Amino acid sequence: MLKEVIATRFITPLREGGSLPGLVEADDLAAYVLKFTGAGQGRKTLVAEVVCGELARRLGLRVPRLVTVELDSVLGLGEPDQQVQDLLRSSGGTNLGMDFLSGALGFDPLAFPVDRAEAGRIVWFDALINNVDRSWRNPNLLMHRGDLWLIDHGATMIWHHNWPSAEASAARPYDASDHALARFRPDIAAAA
Missing domain, CATH: 3.30.200 (Phosphorylase Kinase; domain 1)
Structure with a gap:
């Protein structure tokens, strides 16, 4: 609660x-x-x-x-x-x-390195929840005190806006080519 x-x-x-x-x-x-x-x-x-x-x-x-x-x-x-x-x-x-994470900075993949394991866990999670809103244009990630934080999950589970399409949506593969963490070679296999 x-x-x-x-x-x-x-x-x-x-x-x-x-x-x-x-x-x-x-x-x-x-x-x-x-x-x-x-x-x-x-x-x-x-x-x-x-x-x-x-x-x-x-x-x-x-x-x-x-x-x-x-x-x-x-x-x-x-x-x-x-x-x-x-x-x-x-x-x-x-x-x-x-x-409110006071002092947090918006994530910039050119300024903040992310290890493959953490990148893999986040991309795997985004695939699980069908997050269509964590691209390099709008990463919805913050750097706070040296750690990467996930924010803004409003554009996830988009299938729950149209239940008749939920099964087809779940069957579609997740496209991570535009993901904010793609450049870090996410270790998806380890995350899974």
């Missing part, structure tokens, strides 16, 4: 990514990246975040801790951006948050 917190302050929108997450402070005085229930991708992306994020954690991969965040829609009244105000207003109630 995920820890429950209450958002006490909306800090800022994070304009990286299609879902427009935001940074909030909660009643436990921690900062969280908030994924809104009112975002265009819908609640199923938040389900994928929880299922795949917790699965990654149980497989020993680094993923920010997930929490449920109660959001009072009035927190957005002072936000000058109308799009963000609308998102906050439509997301009152329970939302999904993840620990």
Whole structure:
């Protein structure tokens, strides 16, 4: 079960990514990246975040801790951006948050080396969950205190948006040619 917190302050929108997450402070005085229930991708992306994020954690991969965040829609009244105000207003109630990794840097495969074993475990995991969103253009990986962290699993398990196609989707081979870690020659066999 995920820890429950209450958002006490909306800090800022994070304009990286299609879902427009935001940074909030909660009643436990921690900062969280908030994924809104009112975002265009819908609640199923938040389900994928929880299922795949917790699965990654149980497989020993680094993923920010997930929490449920109660959001009072009035927190957005002072936000000058109308799009963000609308998102906050439509997301009152329970939302999904993840620990904010202060000081983390976006992963750049040219700047940060990754060993074959770790690359293999991540690519294997992405194949398992059918992650279509961890390319070199949008790696959804962070470097935090020298470690590689996985973030943003909303574009996984895409078959659960259309259950009649789930079996065919599961049978398709995973294409890792564009994966953010492909250049590190991931050891998929060892990961399997």
